[in-house]
Amino acid sequence: MLFTRKDFPEGFDFGVATSSYQIEGSRFGGAGRCQWDDFAATPGNTKNAENGSIAVDHYHRYESDLDLVAAGNFDCYRFSTSWARVMPDGFTVNPEGLDFYDRLTDAMLARGIKPCATLYHWELPVPILDRGGWRNRDIADWFAEYTHAIMSRIGDRMFSVAPINEPWCVAWLSHFLGYHAPGLKDIRATARAMHHVLLAHGRAIQTMRDLGMTNLGAVFNFEWADPADHSPEAAEKAALYDGIYNRWFLGGVFRGEYPANVLEGLGPHMPDRWQDDFPTITTPVDWCGLNYYTRKLIGPDGGAWPGLKEVEGPLEKTLMGWEIYPEGLYNFLTRTAREYTGTLPLIVTENGLASPDVIENGTVDDPQRSAYIEKHLQSVRRAIAEGIPVKGYYLWSLMDNYEWACGYEQRFGLVHVDFDTLERTPKASYHQLAQNLRR
Ligand code: FCB
Numbered sequence: 134m135l136f137t138r139k140d141f142p143e144g145f146d147f148g149v150a151t152s153s154y155q156i157e158g159s160r161f162g163g164a165g166r167c168q169w170d171d172f173a174a175t176p177g178n179t180k181n182a183e184n185g186s187i188a189v190d191h192y193h194r195y196e197s198d199l200d201l202v203a204a205g206n207f208d209c210y211r212f213s214t215s216w217a218r219v220m221p222d223g224f225t226v227n228p229e230g231l232d233f234y235d236r237l238t239d240a241m242l243a244r245g246i247k248p249c250a251t252l253y254h255w256e257l258p259v260p261i262l263d264r265g266g267w268r269n270r271d272i273a274d275w276f277a278e279y280t281h282a283i284m285s286r287i288g289d290r291m292f293s294v295a296p297i298n299e300p301w302c303v304a305w306l307s308h309f310l311g312y313h314a315p316g317l318k319d320i321r322a323t324a325r326a327m328h329h330v331l332l333a334h335g336r337a338i339q340t341m342r343d344l345g346m347t348n349l350g351a352v353f354n355f356e357w358a359d360p361a362d363h364s365p366e367a368a369e370k371a372a373l374y375d376g377i378y379n380r381w382f383l384g385g386v387f388r389g390e391y392p393a394n395v396l397e398g399l400g401p402h403m404p405d406r407w408q409d410d411f412p413t414i415t416t417p418v419d420w421c422g423l424n425y426y427t428r429k430l431i432g433p434d435g436g437a438w439p440g441l442k443e444v445e446g447p448l449e450k451t452l453m454g455w456e457i458y459p460e461g462l463y464n465f466l467t468r469t470a471r472e473y474t475g476t477l478p479l480i481v482t483e484n485g486l487a488s489p490d491v492i493e494n495g496t497v498d499d500p501q502r503s504a505y506i507e508k509h510l511q512s513v514r515r516a517i518a519e520g521i522p523v524k525g526y527y528l529w530s531l532m533d534n535y536e537w538a539c540g541y542e543q544r545f546g547l548v549h550v551d552f553d554t555l556e557r558t559p560k561a562s563y564h565q566l567a568q569n570l571r572r
Pocket of ligand 1: 152155298299302354424483529536537545
């Protein structure tokens with residue numbers, strides 16, 4: 134990888150990201166069941182019906198995992214706190230859960246690592262789901278109570294906090310496409326989730342402001358959409374995909390409006406007086422996080438709204454089948470700043486790929502990952518050179534983990550994990566990054 138810290142502005146942060154359900158082991162420490170435990174127990178939802186009950190047992194191995202973050206010369210560790218661990222029934226605090234995140238925080242600080250928390254990376258307690266989950270407007274208040282519980286314990290030591298990881302996944306992927314928990318395919322549930330997820334974001338930001346916290350942000354996943362051909366129909370559908378995936382959330386949080394092409398379909402299913410919630414949703418944040426992986430080629434499928442069809446693209450692909458398209462990251466950094474966030478700091482909060490990594494003679498060669506990282510960092514540098522205020526870049530992920538519906542098949546880590554012995558082995562890309570990021 135051809136870069137060093139000198140190629141980035143002073144104070145630019147490099148980090149690695151994980152999430153609680155994907156690594157901790159949901160059966161440990163008195164955590165309650167979360168929606169993923171039940172979703173995975175339903176045949177056909179996850180690869181081999183795999184779940185995160187043990188995951189990679191980070192709950193017991195966090196000290197040595199944080200040693201890997203420190204030895205990799207990363208500045209930041211982006212982790213998530215699990216609502217189901219902190220409040221197993223959704224409402225009552227589990228002291229063991231608070232203690233765990235307290236220990237984890239101190240273990241980061243002891244190693245000079247900046248703690249970057251996400252309050253929700255999809256660990257919905259099932260009693261909340263039973264009350265309608267993201268369909269129920271009250272979730273915004275319940276989420277604010279959870280925010281208060283965890284942040285009144287560890288908020289004094291956080292470097293940064295974002296309430297919700299990837300609202301598109303929380304709402305659209307999980308309630309319209311049905312690929313993620315709770316696995317619904319229901320436009321009314323989707324419209325409500327699309328709105329309530331942003332309302333909960335706003336309430337959590339307000340709650341943390343009331344606690345006196347600073348450096349609060351929002352984290353979105355963006356996918357670049359190109360028309361599958363030169364027809365006006367493909368252009369229209371690519372714009373709709375962009376609206377649903379990207380502009381809905383940026384528009385909501387930074388402009389207090391939703392895109393017209395998305396409201397065309399969701400409008401009739403929105404909760405009453407949704408417009409009145411924008412003052413909460415637009416509560417100012419201090420930075421905007423972008424998770425970026427790929428692009429899609431989009432055309433019409435001829436069916437009912439939204440009527441989108443994904444067409445296979447010609448570019449090199451990762452193990453997930455995702456095209457490698459670093460220009461998309463440049464496009465999003467520049468467009469987000471120019472159209473939505475202005476001078477607000479931007480952080481690439483996730484970027485990375487899955488590859489078929491195997492251990493041979495004690496080492497793991499992952500050249501596709503190194504090349505991917507290098508190309509995406511070039512996009513970051515290009516945006517910075519044009520004056521876009523990009524302040525950090527975090528890799529997904531520190532180590533191989535539970536990749537949701539794909540189970541343990543997709544390895545996104547810089548560190549290989551043997552899922553039988555749980556042994557950690559840093560891959561070649563990890564060693565290269567550690568070298569390039571020396572201070
Ligand atoms: C993101 C998620 C993360 C992981 C990566 C591959 O959408 O935030 O948990 O699944 O994709």
